[in-house]
Amino acid sequence: MEEVLLEQILVYGTVFILCAITVFFYTRKKKVKSVIVEKKVEIAKEEGLFEPVSLYPHINLNYCIGSGACITACPEKDILGIKDGVATVINTANCIGHGACFHACPVEAITLKIGTEARGVDLPHVSESFETNFKGIYIAGELGGMGLIKNSVEQGQQAIENMVKAKKPSKENVIDVVIIGAGPAGISATLAAKQHGLTSVTLEQDSLGGTVYTFPRSKIVMTAPMDLPLYGKAKLYNTSKDELLQLWNKVISEHDIKIQENTKVESIIPIEDKTFKIVTNTNEEFICNHVLLAIGKRGSPRKLYVPGEDTQKVAYRLLEPENIKDKNVLVVGGGDSAIESALLLKDENNTTLSYRKDKFARLKPKNREKVQQAIEDGSMKVIYNSNVVSINEKDVLLKIDEDDEVKQIDNDLVYIFAGGELPTSFLEKAGVKITKRFGYTMKSH
Ligand SMILES: Cc1cc2nc3c(=O)[nH]c(=O)nc-3n(C[C@H](O)[C@H](O)[C@H](O)COP(=O)(O)OP(=O)(O)OC[C@H]3O[C@@H](n4cnc5c(N)ncnc54)[C@H](O)[C@@H]3O)c2cc1C
Numbered sequence: 001m002e003e004v005l006l007e008q009i010l011v012y013g014t015v016f017i018l019c020a021i022t023v024f025f026y027t028r029k030k031k032v033k034s035v036i037v038e039k040k041v042e043i044a045k046e047e048g049l050f051e052p053v054s055l056y057p058h059i060n061l062n063y064c065i066g067s068g069a070c071i072t073a074c075p076e077k078d079i080l081g082i083k084d085g086v087a088t089v090i091n092t093a094n095c096i097g098h099g100a101c102f103h104a105c106p107v108e109a110i111t112l113k114i115g116t117e118a119r120g121v122d123l124p125h126v127s128e129s130f131e132t133n134f135k136g137i138y139i140a141g142e143l144g145g146m147g148l149i150k151n152s153v154e155q156g157q158q159a160i161e162n163m164v165k166a167k168k169p170s171k172e173n174v175i176d177v178v179i180i181g182a183g184p185a186g187i188s189a190t191l192a193a194k195q196h197g198l199t200s201v202t203l204e205q206d207s208l209g210g211t212v213y214t215f216p217r218s219k220i221v222m223t224a225p226m227d228l229p230l231y232g233k234a235k236l237y238n239t240s241k242d243e244l245l246q247l248w249n250k251v252i253s254e255h256d257i258k259i260q261e262n263t264k265v266e267s268i269i270p271i272e273d274k275t276f277k278i279v280t281n282t283n284e285e286f287i288c289n290h291v292l293l294a295i296g297k298r299g300s301p302r303k304l305y306v307p308g309e310d311t312q313k314v315a316y317r318l319l320e321p322e323n324i325k326d327k328n329v330l331v332v333g334g335g336d337s338a339i340e341s342a343l344l345l346k347d348e349n350n351t352t353l354s355y356r357k358d359k360f361a362r363l364k365p366k367n368r369e370k371v372q373q374a375i376e377d378g379s380m381k382v383i384y385n386s387n388v389v390s391i392n393e394k395d396v397l398l399k400i401d402e403d404d405e406v407k408q409i410d411n412d413l414v415y416i417f418a419g420g421e422l423p424t425s426f427l428e429k430a431g432v433k434i435t436k437r438f439g440y441t442m443k444s445h
Helices: 002-046 069-073 100-104 149-166 184-195 210-214 241-254 336-345 365-376 424-429
Strands: 055-059 080-083 086-089 110-114 121-124 137-139 175-180 200-203 220-222 226-228 232-234 238-240 265-271 275-280 285-293 328-332 350-354 381-383 386-391 395-400 405-410 413-416 434-437 440-443
Touching (some): 055 086, 069 080, 069 100, 137 149, 149 184, 149 226, 175 184, 175 275, 184 200, 200 285, 210 241, 265 424, 328 405, 336 350, 350 386
Parallel strands (some): 175 200, 328 350, 328 413, 350 381
Antiparallel strands (some): 055 110, 080 086, 110 440, 226 232, 265 275, 275 285
16 A cells, blocks of 8 residues: 555656656746847847837737747748747837738737837828829828738739729820839839720839849748739749749730839929829929829938939949959948948958948947958948048049048949938828828738
8 A cells, every 4th residue: 555655656756846847947948038039129129120110010918828920920030039928029120011920820919000109100191092182193002001012012903993993084195194113013003004004104213123123132032922913813922033023024025014214203293184293303204194102111312412423333222242343342321231231342342431420320239340340450441521522433532521631532333321311201292191100000900
């Protein structure tokens, strides 16, 4: 009897100890993971990536059970993490807005929001038919608040279909619709306009593809099957920038459509008879019946407005740094984009960074360290307090504030990162109402 009891105590004791060890290690693992996530949140705050800039997941902690399904579903890295048993956002500013976390959460604890209580985000007024408060002006794509290629493609098409339904009569010598921007929304709208027999002109300040064009070649573009007008179902999941651009170019050329690149729309002026005059930076004018704004949210790069800025050697983005070798390069700007670009170029080129202030202000700590290192080891020059005066074929003139001197440096290429002009004032000038949204829910269950 005693032996049986002893045996039972031994068995229960062993089970208890094993359970205790398992619980101990499980809790410790969770704790370690929590500490790692906490550290990531701290770094995100230091680097200014904790606060969202556009659409982002908001977690209701009363519902969250810490399943981690949102983290598994998110195609990007370190947007979400688990801390103290519940989900938390980390690098919210990097959220692309896939919304995969929203769909994956088993307890519907996630809503997709735009703006926070502290920081509002400007959103234009758009009705369900994609028309703004100004009759005849429509918006499609990321500018309206919801990003992603598939959404933008669908909205571009739907906006045109709504224009057709609105039956504003066509007028002689007046284009049915001018589409501004040739990202996914603008391309899809252009195809839809052709499909519905509307006359249209598409104007793009940069290159066909919009934000997609600026992706690194190696980026995996996550998307979902979508209907492309004049093509049908494009069955794409994980694709590449090149595959997408090839598809768009193919459909456009097969249907004899022309998209006018390198043409920025400067103003939309309502004129007589409910039509609009569209004026471009090349002083071209188009008179149209409808306008579709498919200009995304990134805005236009701010220019320096100096002589020579409009030459081929000047760019406002760095697409393929690996192809730039043995050049005299000037990078202009003092923010993270300028620093990161200069760092990418410095090893293969003679790289100089010109910055108008006497020190860098708000940089990611890693960039600050790297730029300091590059200055010390001589792999990159930084000229503080300097402003570009002119850009010439073989050199650049910089005015140095301190000693009123003008410095001439040899130059083959100039990259300007002077920030962006957001489309807010452009929209307001056109009469489109903008509201600042503070924690506005775009998608909830
Ligand atoms: C780093 C990064 C990664 C991403 N990854 C993915 C992904 O994997 N999958 C996904 O679905 N989405 C992804 N996205 C989001 C996706 O790129 C955007 O949601 C989508 O491109 C929005 O399309 P759009 O047509 O509304 O605007 P955009 O693609 O931004 O195009 C707008 C166009 O309008 C032009 N424009 C602006 N102003 C003017 C003007 N005044 N005159 C003429 N032209 C003008 C711009 O030059 C631009 O080409 C990513 C975004 C980023 C930044």
